[in-house]
Amino acid sequence: MRKFIDKIENFIFVIPALAFFITFSIYPLFKTFQMSFYQWDGITKNMIFVGFKNYIDAFKDPIWLKSIKNGFILSFLALIFMNSIAFLLAILVNSGIKGAKFYRVIFYIPPILSGIVVGYIWKWIYDPNFGILNGLLDILNLSHFKRPWLSDVNTALISVSIASMWQGVGGSFILFLAGLQSIPEDLFEASRVDGATFWQQFFYITIPLMSRTLMIVSILTILGAMQLLTIVIPLTNGGPGFETEVPALRIYKEAFSSYKFGYATALSVLLGIMLFIISLIQIKLRKVD
Amino acid sequence: MKRDMHFMTKKIKFSRILIHLFLISYAITCLFPLLWMISTSLKSTSEVYTNKSLIPQSLNFENYIKAWTEGNFSIYFTNSVIYTISIVLGIVIVSTLAAYAFARLNFPFKNIIYYAFLMMMLIPIPGAFVPLYVLLVKLGIQNTRIGYILPMINSGLSVSIFILKEFFEQIPKELEESAVIDGCGKFQVYYKIMFPLALPAISTIVIFNALSAWNEYILAAVNFTDPNKMPVQQGLFIFQGQYFTRYELLMAATTITTLPIIMIYLSMQKYIVRSLTGAIKG
Numbered sequence: 001m002r003k004f005i006d007k008i009e010n011f012i013f014v015i016p017a018l019a020f021f022i023t024f025s026i027y028p029l030f031k032t033f034q035m036s037f038y039q040w041d042g043i044t045k046n047m048i049f050v051g052f053k054n055y056i057d058a059f060k061d062p063i064w065l066k067s068i069k070n071g072f073i074l075s076f077l078a079l080i081f082m083n084s085i086a087f088l089l090a091i092l093v094n095s096g097i098k099g100a101k102f103y104r105v106i107f108y109i110p111p112i113l114s115g116i117v118v119g120y121i122w123k124w125i126y127d128p129n130f131g132i133l134n135g136l137l138d139i140l141n142l143s144h145f146k147r148p149w150l151s152d153v154n155t156a157l158i159s160v161s162i163a164s165m166w167q168g169v170g171g172s173f174i175l176f177l178a179g180l181q182s183i184p185e186d187l188f189e190a191s192r193v194d195g196a197t198f199w200q201q202f203f204y205i206t207i208p209l210m211s212r213t214l215m216i217v218s219i220l221t222i223l224g225a226m227q228l229l230t231i232v233i234p235l236t237n238g239g240p241g242f243e244t245e246v247p248a249l250r251i252y253k254e255a256f257s258s259y260k261f262g263y264a265t266a267l268s269v270l271l272g273i274m275l276f277i278i279s280l281i282q283i284k285l286r287k288v289d
Numbered sequence: 290m291k292r293d294m295h296f297m298t299k300k301i302k303f304s305r306i307l308i309h310l311f312l313i314s315y316a317i318t319c320l321f322p323l324l325w326m327i328s329t330s331l332k333s334t335s336e337v338y339t340n341k342s343l344i345p346q347s348l349n350f351e352n353y354i355k356a357w358t359e360g361n362f363s364i365y366f367t368n369s370v371i372y373t374i375s376i377v378l379g380i381v382i383v384s385t386l387a388a389y390a391f392a393r394l395n396f397p398f399k400n401i402i403y404y405a406f407l408m409m410m411l412i413p414i415p416g417a418f419v420p421l422y423v424l425l426v427k428l429g430i431q432n433t434r435i436g437y438i439l440p441m442i443n444s445g446l447s448v449s450i451f452i453l454k455e456f457f458e459q460i461p462k463e464l465e466e467s468a469v470i471d472g473c474g475k476f477q478v479y480y481k482i483m484f485p486l487a488l489p490a491i492s493t494i495v496i497f498n499a500l501s502a503w504n505e506y507i508l509a510a511v512n513f514t515d516p517n518k519m520p521v522q523q524g525l526f527i528f529q530g531q532y533f534t535r536y537e538l539l540m541a542a543t544t545i546t547t548l549p550i551i552m553i554y555l556s557m558q559k560y561i562v563r564s565l566t567g568a569i570k571g
Contacts, residue, residue: 007397009475013390014402016383017446024443025409028420035420042423089315092308099309105558106316109323112554114504116522117543120529121322124329124536132325135341166322227415230506234529251416256511261419268416275415 032272035265042261054266064267067245074161074246075225082165083221086172091206093173094180104177111170115230122163123235126150150236156243164231168224172217179213180206219282223275247271323547330540337537349537356528356541364517365524366545369503372438372520376502377495379442380449384494385487387446388453389479393465403454410447422511437512437520441505445498456490457483489560496557503550521546 036055039048058064089107093100110118125132128148137146149159187205196204207214229248232238238245238253247267255264329337330352331345340346356362390396391403421440422431430436460483468478484491506522513519525546528539554561 007395010390010394010396013394013475013479014387014396017387017406017450018402020383020439020443020446021406021409024421024424024440025414028417028424029414031420031423032414032417035423085315089312092312095308097305097308097312099312103312103316105555106319108558108561109551109554110319112500112504112550113547114506114522114550116504116506116525117547118322120525120539120543121326124540125322125325127536130338130536132341139341166318170319233506234525248415251419252507255416255419255422261423264416264419268414268419271415 032265032268035262036269037266038262040261041259042255043259047262050262054263055270057263058266058270063242063245064247064250066242067247067250068271070157070245071226071228071247073157074164074228075222077158077161078165078168078221078225079218082168083172083217086169086217087176089169089173090176090180091202094177104174107173108170110167111174113167115167116234118163118167119231119234122159122166123150126159126235150244151240153240153243156236156240160232160235160244163235164225164228167231168221171224172221175213175217175220176210179210183209215282219278222278226271226275226278326540326547327544329536330544332537334535334537352537352541353545356538356545360524360527360538360542361516362521362524362542362545365519365521368434368518369520369522371434372441373499373502375438376441376445377498379438380445380498381491381494383442384446384449384453385484385491386479388450389457389483391450391454392457393462393483394475406447406450410451418507418511421508425512431512432514432518434518437509437518440508441502444508445494445501449494449498452494453487453490456487460486492557493560496553496560499553500550 037049037051039050039053040046089103093103093107126149128134128151131149133149134146137143147155149155183206187209188201191201191205227248228246229252232244232246232249236244238249248271251264251267251271254260254267324343328343328345331348331350332340332352333345333347333349336346387406391399425431425436425440428436430439464482464486465478468482473481503520504522505520509520509523513523525539525542528535528542
């Protein structure tokens with residue numbers, strides 16, 4: 001009996017967390033699945049069951065498909081460019097040079113900023129008439145490259161991608177740096193004694209021992225890029241046309257601009273399943289490792 | 290041989306310089322947009338459109354006063370301070386209690402509940418703001434401060450509980466045992482011994498959750514329709530006109546919004562890097 005009371009007492013410690021969790025995580029999760037089978041404007045009591053119609057519509061919705069494609073393009077660019085720069089910076093900062101701490105502090109500044117602030121700063125940089133980017137091209141006598149970066153169909157998505165990568169490099173950098181620091185120093189020393197060159201060390205020690213970190217960073221990069229949202233709102237809000245629409249922005253607009261709550265939650269479920277599969281791959285690869 | 294050595298050190302020195310050049314140029318890439326923001330915020334209206342120099346001709350601090358008053362930034366700023374403190378306080382109380390229980394106490398379904406929390410950390414729910422909005426309306430707390438604070442507390446719980454549980458598990462058990470012998474109850478052990486010992490981990494949680502609470506936008510946009518309750522991130526939108534944006538005021542406002550977090554970051558960056566390093570090793 002004493003033991004039973006004891007366990008109940010212990011349970012009290014998790015009750016607040018559990019209450020939050022059930023109300024604001026579990027309930028919305030189930031609500032998302034439920035709502036996705038209805039046609040509903042989010043306001044009236046008038047909910048119509050429509051079965052899988054929202055899901056079928058999603059596969060025929062060119063704007064949704066475009067946003068998914070954009071998500072993949074943003075992921076791809078971030079994987080290649082952002083993570084290469086981050087990896088290079090991490091290796092250089094970890095090479096035993098002076099001022100490593102200074103660089104580490106500076107490189108992690110963009111990730112702590114808000115998406116809205118970063119979006120507005122870059123919107124001003126890209127401004128077609130008075131922005132510093134076009135201004136710089138004028139000064140460099142490259143005026144023919146000038147363009148309205150965010151409203152030109154050919155450059156809008158790339159411009160959004162650059163702004164978001166500028167913010168994201170620091171995050172990957174810190175994770176790479178932590179991974180590099182966890183490699184035992186004697187491995188490099190032993191190989192140096194054996195006469196290994198820098199590149200041999202890089203390919204036979206650094207890369208294999210970093211495989212787990214590389215994997216984690218890649219997955220986080222994809223999850224981040226596929227769910228990009230806040231920075232896009234001040235930059236382009238999905239425009240020009242639907243050139244820079246991203247999945248999360250579609251969900252937001254379908255719910256709060258078009259009042260199609262059922263359809264928006266169906267999109268959530270579809271994107272969630274995609275991201276879940278990516279997370280599963282991560283866990284699988286971790287286990288293999 | 291000696292000449293060889295000399296050549297080698299020269300070569301190393303040269304590559305060191307190259308490394309620094311590259312790192313410094315990237316540091317400038319990180320800082321330039323921020324410096325450009327501050328520079329624009331100090332320029333006069335006409336100068337914004339004519340002077341492409343990073344250094345303003347004169348320092349127009351009145352932009353800040355204008356942004357603060359015309360933009361009603363005192364309201365947004367106060368709101369953000371209230372929200373950030375409430376959210377962080379809520380997270381610290383709820384997550385330390387739960388993490389202590391998960392690390393040290395026994396109760397039914399302990400592992401199932403803990404893994405449920407972990408699952409939520411690993412699996413993102415995109416567009417969770419849609420059902421959250423529906424829930425807040427149903428609870429009658431949409432467009433209220435509490436309707437924003439409560440789901441924001443929840444969003445920080447999983448990661449915080451995870452970090453704290455790992456930390457609590459490393460604290461030697463003898464400390465608690467001797468306290469129990471001295472006649473301390475469970476709650477006393479928690480707040481007299483475990484809570485103070487966990488302060489390094491708690492400070493990490495405070496910083497990260499404060500940053501994400503201050504920077505949050507989407508849930509605020511979904512929840513608030515009353516401008517008097519909006520946080521700073523929402524307040525920034527009033528400077529953007531449909532056809533014309535007053536960039537010197539907007540940049541003054543973004544500077545005001547950014548300054549507190551840069552200051553917190555620079556003064557606490559020791560904790561930030563340490564915890565991130567721990568995250569990947571774990």
